[in-house]
Amino acid sequence: MLRISDEITIEDWELTEQFMRASGPGGQNVNKVATAVELRFEAARAPALTPQVKARLKRLAGRRWTKDGAIIIQCDETRSQARNRDIARERLAELIRKSLVAPKRRIKTKPTYGSQQRRLKSKKVRGDVKAMRGKVSRDD
Numbered sequence: 001m002l003r004i005s006d007e008i009t010i011e012d013w014e015l016t017e018q019f020m021r022a023s024g025p026g027g028q029n030v031n032k033v034a035t036a037v038e039l040r041f042e043a044a045r046a047p048a049l050t051p052q053v054k055a056r057l058k059r060l061a062g063r064r065w066t067k068d069g070a071i072i073i074q075c076d077e078t079r080s081q082a083r084n085r086d087i088a089r090e091r092l093a094e095l096i097r098k099s100l101v102a103p104k105r106r107i108k109t110k111p112t113y114g115s116q117q118r119r120l121k122s123k124k125v126r127g128d129v130k131a132m133r134g135k136v137s138r139d140d
Contacts, residue, residue: 002089004096008048015092016040017085022076036076039088044069049096057099071095 002010022036043049043057043065061071073095075088111119 002093004048004093005100008096008100010041010046010048010092010096014042014046015089016042017088019081022079022084033081035079035081035084036074037081037084037088039073039075039085039092041071041073041092042069043071052102053096053099056102057096060095060099 001012002015004010016039018038018040019034020036020038021031021034043054043061046054049057057071058065064071064073066072071092073088073091075084075091077087078084
């Protein structure tokens with residue numbers, strides 16, 4: 001069982017783990033032992049998650065979200081299969097924790113009168129500088 005928060009837990013039957021050979025350092029061990037893990041979580045069918053959380057989770061997961069509504073997390077950081085498994089589970093838990101937080105609504109604000117005047121003044125100064133770059137007449 002994977003504990004996300006006090007209210008939300010993910011049961012082991014909702015997670016599927018597949019182990020494969022990892023790339024990278026490890027010498028002959030790389031060719032013999034399947035240490036990399038691919039963790040699959042069927043997020044679209046998870047009973048513990050609300051539709052709003054699922055929508056935020058889909059946006060946060062990005063390309064890790066499959067067409068059939070699963071999240072796939074891969075980990076091959078260490079040489080230990082158990083450690084890679086724990087890292088993948090923690091990544092999934094962190095992703096779900098982030099999706100539990102509803103974003104704050106943005107409150108529209110108006111620029112102050114002073115800031116508008118400063119902006120217009122700086123534009124005028126810049127325009128004057130550019131106007132001085134024109135051709136010089138021989139009348140002087």
